[in-house]
Amino acid sequence: MDVIRIALLGYGTVGKGVHQTIQLQQERLQTLLGKRVELAGVLVKNINKHHIEDSSVLLTDNCEELFSLGNIHVVIDAIVGREPGFSYLKRAIQNGTHIITANKELFAHHGRELKSLADEKGVSIGYEATVGAGIPIIQTLSKLLQVNKVKRIQGILNGTSNFILSSMREKGLSFQEALKEAQEKGYAESDPGNDIEGRDAYFKALVLSDLAYGKKPEEEHTLLKGITDITIEQINYFSSLNLRFKHVAEIVKAPGKISCAVRPVLVSPEHPLYQVEYEQNAIAVETTIAGRITLQGLGAGMYPTASAVIEDLVQLENQHSQPVWREDVHLEAEEIEQSLWILPIRLEKQLKDKKKILGKLGSKCLIAKNLDEESLELRDHALEVLGGIDLPQIQGLQKSVKIS
Ligand SMILES: NC(=O)C1=CN([C@@H]2O[C@H](COP(=O)(O)OP(=O)(O)OC[C@H]3O[C@@H](n4cnc5c(N)ncnc54)[C@H](OP(=O)(O)O)[C@@H]3O)[C@@H](O)[C@H]2O)C=CC1
Numbered sequence: 001m002d003v004i005r006i007a008l009l010g011y012g013t014v015g016k017g018v019h020q021t022i023q024l025q026q027e028r029l030q031t032l033l034g035k036r037v038e039l040a041g042v043l044v045k046n047i048n049k050h051h052i053e054d055s056s057v058l059l060t061d062n063c064e065e066l067f068s069l070g071n072i073h074v075v076i077d078a079i080v081g082r083e084p085g086f087s088y089l090k091r092a093i094q095n096g097t098h099i100i101t102a103n104k105e106l107f108a109h110h111g112r113e114l115k116s117l118a119d120e121k122g123v124s125i126g127y128e129a130t131v132g133a134g135i136p137i138i139q140t141l142s143k144l145l146q147v148n149k150v151k152r153i154q155g156i157l158n159g160t161s162n163f164i165l166s167s168m169r170e171k172g173l174s175f176q177e178a179l180k181e182a183q184e185k186g187y188a189e190s191d192p193g194n195d196i197e198g199r200d201a202y203f204k205a206l207v208l209s210d211l212a213y214g215k216k217p218e219e220e221h222t223l224l225k226g227i228t229d230i231t232i233e234q235i236n237y238f239s240s241l242n243l244r245f246k247h248v249a250e251i252v253k254a255p256g257k258i259s260c261a262v263r264p265v266l267v268s269p270e271h272p273l274y275q276v277e278y279e280q281n282a283i284a285v286e287t288t289i290a291g292r293i294t295l296q297g298l299g300a301g302m303y304p305t306a307s308a309v310i311e312d313l314v315q316l317e318n319q320h321s322q323p324v325w326r327e328d329v330h331l332e333a334e335e336i337e338q339s340l341w342i343l344p345i346r347l348e349k350q351l352k353d354k355k356k357i358l359g360k361l362g363s364k365c366l367i368a369k370n371l372d373e374e375s376l377e378l379r380d381h382a383l384e385v386l387g388g389i390d391l392p393q394i395q396g397l398q399k400s401v402k403i404s
């Protein structure tokens with residue numbers, strides 16, 4: 001029987017998950033591919049930390065050793081950051097090897113370049129694991145929604161942030177306690193700054209935007225904010241109003257621009273993201289024919305991510321059909337729902353149109369509508385509420401919370 005030989009970059013949460021999944025699913029893979037899948041070598045940074053039982057697998061911290069392995073069919077990238085991963089993947093493609101990557105930071109910045117190099121060399125790229133871990137959003141957008149056009153993508157894209165927000169609200173953990181648990185469970189990046197400051201979700205939004213629209217959102221239309229400023233008092237206060245904090249990324253195609261907002265919002269029980277808890281992610285895609293499609297599942301962790309990598313491996317043979325970019329579609333004015341916001345009372349003077357104010361929330365906050373066209377600076381200090389709120393019920397509240 002033929003063999004598919006794999007070289008693996010990285011042996012952390014994802015790398016180990018991929019290795020174990022290859023072992024556990026060997027029979028199924030052979031049925032699907034008609035070939036045995038064999039791990040030939042693994043590259044790590046610090047070799048002293050690692051041991052691989054199977055002595056036929058090369059374990060090395062020397063990339064030259066890994067690249068000199070013969071007959072490698074696929075290089076799987078499970079290391080962190082843009083470099084050296086980008087150089088390794090370019091080298092693999094130059095050698096005529098297919099690549100699969102879980103590294104969203106690398107792919108958000110260099111995906112285009114890798115795709116055109118891969119086309120030139122006639123090899124395939126899998127990057128399902130870069131967004132939403134086990135959720136098959138990349139294949140859905142690139143293979144299953146080709147006639148449909150995408151108007152808007154909205155979702156919870158970072159498992160660590162969602163895990164922290166759920167743990168603080170449900171279990172009363174402090175931010176640091178919840179982050180520590182997310183690290184122990186393998187959800188958080190080695191530098192969790194990317195997770196909690198919103199950059200990880202932003203990288204994923206860039207990958208989705210490039211896939212859906214053929215380009216990234218412009219910087220002047222991008223709002224990027226993480227969850228580090230959210231306090232337990234705010235979480236409890238809004239929870240008592242039936243509102244939950246969620247870290248949501250939104251990419252919207254409007255006439256002449258693609259805008260991107262990655263920020264914490266408040267979500268009411270009427271909104272589908274309300275029930276997305278802990279390490280789950282959810283991605284809602286608004287399409288022209290099928291309407292709104294929402295995919296939800298485990299967005300971080302060893303096996304969900306390994307699942308995406310292994311499914312990519314099976315799809316590699318069919319990777320050459322590229323999606324057609326969808327330039328000529330955007331949200332019509334009547335499709336944009338009225339938005340609802342809570343903002344600190346001191347920002348009232350910055351509002352261009354005072355008619356947008358609907359009322360007060362305690363003594364510290366205002367409730368306003370449709371701030372989408374207000375300055376990024378103002379929106380940076382406000383909280384959007386998804387799914388609507390019962391205005392008459394909460395306007396009379398005396399209790400207050402400081403939001404910014
Ligand atoms: N964890 C998750 O849930 C998900 C992670 N990802 C992405 O997958 C990738 C891997 O994540 P994860 O497994 O969690 O990260 P880990 O930190 O657990 O593992 C990273 C691995 O990469 C190795 N490595 C780092 N730098 C180098 C280098 N310069 N040369 C060789 N090896 C190197 C490390 O080696 P050593 O062990 O020797 O230090 C380690 O084995 C990242 O890009 C991440 O963003 C994507 C989806 C989900």
Ligand SMILES: N[C@@H](CC=O)C(=O)O
Pocket residue numbers: 130132133157158159160161187188189195200299300301
């Ligand atoms: N650190 C990431 C892992 C998956 O991409 C997250 O928490 O979502």
